[in-house]
Amino acid sequence: MQRSRRTALRIALVAMGWLASAAFAQAPQLSPEVQAYVRVQAPKIVLMHVRVIDGTGAAPLDDRNVTIENGKIAAVDQGADLASAGGTTALDLRGYSVMPGIVGMHNHMFYIERPNLTAPGHYEQPVMIPEMAFTAPRLYLAAGVTTMRTTGSIEPYTDVNVKHDIDAGKLVGPHIDATGPYLEGGASYFVQMPHLKSPDDARQLVEYWADHGVTSFKAYMNITRAELKAAVEAAHQRGIKVTGHLCSVTYKEAAEAGIDDLEHGFFVNTQLDPDKKPDTCSQSQGSETLARMDAASAEGRDLIDTLVKHHVAITSTLPVFEGLLGGGRPPIRQAVLDAMTPEARHDYFLLREPRPAGSFRPKTDWNLLWKHDLELEHAFVAAGGLLVAGPDPTGAGDVLPGFGDQRGIELLVEGGFSPVEAIKIATLNGAIYLGREKQIGSIAAGKNADLVVVKGDPSKQVSDVENVEIVFKDGVAYDSKKLLDSIKGRYGQY
Numbered sequence: 001m002q003r004s005r006r007t008a009l010r011i012a013l014v015a016m017g018w019l020a021s022a023a024f025a026q027a028p029q030l031s032p033e034v035q036a037y038v039r040v041q042a043p044k045i046v047l048m049h050v051r052v053i054d055g056t057g058a059a060p061l062d063d064r065n066v067t068i069e070n071g072k073i074a075a076v077d078q079g080a081d082l083a084s085a086g087g088t089t090a091l092d093l094r095g096y097s098v099m100p101g102i103v104g105m106h107n108h109m110f111y112i113e114r115p116n117l118t119a120p121g122h123y124e125q126p127v128m129i130p131e132m133a134f135t136a137p138r139l140y141l142a143a144g145v146t147t148m149r150t151t152g153s154i155e156p157y158t159d160v161n162v163k164h165d166i167d168a169g170k171l172v173g174p175h176i177d178a179t180g181p182y183l184e185g186g187a188s189y190f191v192q193m194p195h196l197k198s199p200d201d202a203r204q205l206v207e208y209w210a211d212h213g214v215t216s217f218k219a220y221m222n223i224t225r226a227e228l229k230a231a232v233e234a235a236h237q238r239g240i241k242v243t244g245h246l247c248s249v250t251y252k253e254a255a256e257a258g259i260d261d262l263e264h265g266f267f268v269n270t271q272l273d274p275d276k277k278p279d280t281c282s283q284s285q286g287s288e289t290l291a292r293m294d295a296a297s298a299e300g301r302d303l304i305d306t307l308v309k310h311h312v313a314i315t316s317t318l319p320v321f322e323g324l325l326g327g328g329r330p331p332i333r334q335a336v337l338d339a340m341t342p343e344a345r346h347d348y349f350l351l352r353e354p355r356p357a358g359s360f361r362p363k364t365d366w367n368l369l370w371k372h373d374l375e376l377e378h379a380f381v382a383a384g385g386l387l388v389a390g391p392d393p394t395g396a397g398d399v400l401p402g403f404g405d406q407r408g409i410e411l412l413v414e415g416g417f418s419p420v421e422a423i424k425i426a427t428l429n430g431a432i433y434l435g436r437e438k439q440i441g442s443i444a445a446g447k448n449a450d451l452v453v454v455k456g457d458p459s460k461q462v463s464d465v466e467n468v469e470i471v472f473k474d475g476v477a478y479d480s481k482k483l484l485d486s487i488k489g490r491y492g493q494y
């Protein structure tokens, strides 16, 4: 009797183990290095008495129990008291909110190094772009980014391999949509990017990298219309999307060429730049156009109409432009400084100093551009366009992975979106763009448990998105503070 009971128990345990491993098929065995950052691991985790901001733009739901089982959200119920027992861990989260994991759509894994930077903002060429394969994935996950696009890669082999190692449980980090090498033309400012010579060259690059694990592409500032068209066709043949930070090609030309997404809101459309020539980047890189184009103008309305008709998404990247407004922007955040190497911190403060007149795009009134861009982003959303978000680290060294994603949500709110709308733009809209909205991007039973637990209530005070404590990815609870501690003083180095 005793014996057979034991045997039965053993069979039951083996069966449970098998079920658990079958259910976790998508979430593999985590290496000890990754395990070190896991805060809670249990077959069933219940977030008790938490406020749910579900990512759809709906009003928040107070006092809910969110049950996570086998990597998925099993249920969202009225708040109730539960005791941790057996395979269930219950967390009392009164005073906390849970929102979907951020889907960062303009997120890099590199840092921009300005050699021999001096006080007035002078530096020597070539600008170098070291890969942050250690710090960036940890910064993203710590900040609540559970899925990200690399949006132009300098080391595509690294990005693809890091993605695979994260998916295999060997490295800690978010889910990654790895973007191929920049599709850049010959007149490039960056020595580490491909310099395309022809449409055929563009097609070959797309095909090679699609064969090597890249899942998206990004066109850059000096590509020609013919090269862009060839790249888009080759990518679409493989079901891969193309975005662009453009200059030589206008937004309307890119829409006609079949592009799927345009980076930097409306800041880099060049159609009204006075010196614009076909296939050539203009001097102001789009500032002249945005200064002339508000949402009510005939050109603005026509552009939005064209983008919506062609199903072109727009990526809002407010954090990368914020520093150009001056006035002590962005606010200094200790956690951001703590993440950087002493050298990166030094450059960060040099780049914050007011520039002498005429040193950078002299005729540009950034406050006017900021206003016009936000008007156009609102009009685009009102017209049914898909607005997604990403911070574009690093800008002037003041936009960091993860922290920048949080800042992007805050700036969308400053720009007139409600907090729940801004969170939707940063979560569900990105999931929709990636075609993954059935799995991620909002909080509902059956979806992947990619969730961020923050102290406070970002639906009332949006800066509470910075108070991240636990980040769930596929139901595994990562400790935000431990992740940040592990990269302290290293961002800018590796």
Ligand SMILES: [Zn+2]
Binding pocket: 106, 108, 151, 152, 392, 393
């Ligand atoms: Zn970028």
